[in-house]
Amino acid sequence: MSVYDTSKSLDIVAFLPSSSARCPHCSITSSNRHSSYMRKIADLPVQSQSITIYYLKTAKWFCRNQSCEKKVFTERRSWLKPYQRRTVRLEEALRAIVFSTSALQAEKVCKQLGMKVSHNALLNLFIKPHSNESKSLSLALMTLLLNAAILTESLFVMRFLLSQSIYCPTVK
Known part of the structure; x- marks a missing residue:
């Protein structure tokens, strides 16, 4: 691991080697590496300095289960959700x-x-939505925000909500 201190941020280059990973779909462990790639991840700041983790060599693996729908998968970490930065x-x-x-x-x-x-x-x-259970709550919240934006004529909020593919009645 390497740490680079600039005036406003700490850049960390990390490599977490692994010889195998478990498929997130079928839970079978694979040791047959497909490829690897670099990810750039933001973390909590330390003493008001932003932290960027250049998480090198996130590995992709071939799934050994022939019936699994995912032939290639990426290793998972508990502190990082899939597709998140x-x-x-x-x-x-x-x-x-x-x-x-x-x-x-x-x-x-x-x-x-x-x-x-x-x-x-x-x-x-x-x-x-934070979880699958709150999707309907999120849609209700967006509808409420859209109605409030229409009443207050907030163009910024209306544009944002419309960009999120929410149905909007015609505003007179």
């Missing part, structure tokens, strides 16, 4: 901040704390 603990911290304030204020707070995130990304965290 932020660690689980950073996502939780950002959610806590955005749920306590508005997205614009949360962006300012995050900047002061050393978390690189835009207000649009924070708004996506607010609207994006």
Whole structure:
């Protein structure tokens, strides 16, 4: 592992070697490596310095189960969800901040704390369901936000919600 300290951030280059991985679909362990690639992941800041982990050589593996629908899979880590560019603990911290304030204020707070995130990304965290059970709650919340935006004539919120493919009645 290597750490590079710049004036505003810590860049960490990490390599976590593994000789095998378990398929997330069929749970069979494979030791037949397909390929590897580099991922760039954001983590919680340390002393107001943002942290970027250049997580090298995330491995892809061939699944040994012939009947598995996934022939090639990527190894999983408990601290990083699939397809995410932020660690689980950073996502939780950002959610806590955005749920306590508005997205614009949360962006300012995050900047002061050393978390690189835009207000649009924070708004996506607010609207994006945290789990499968809350998808209907998220849709109801977006509908409520859209109605509030129509009443207050907030063009920014309306544009954002419309970009999320939500049905909007014609505004007069």
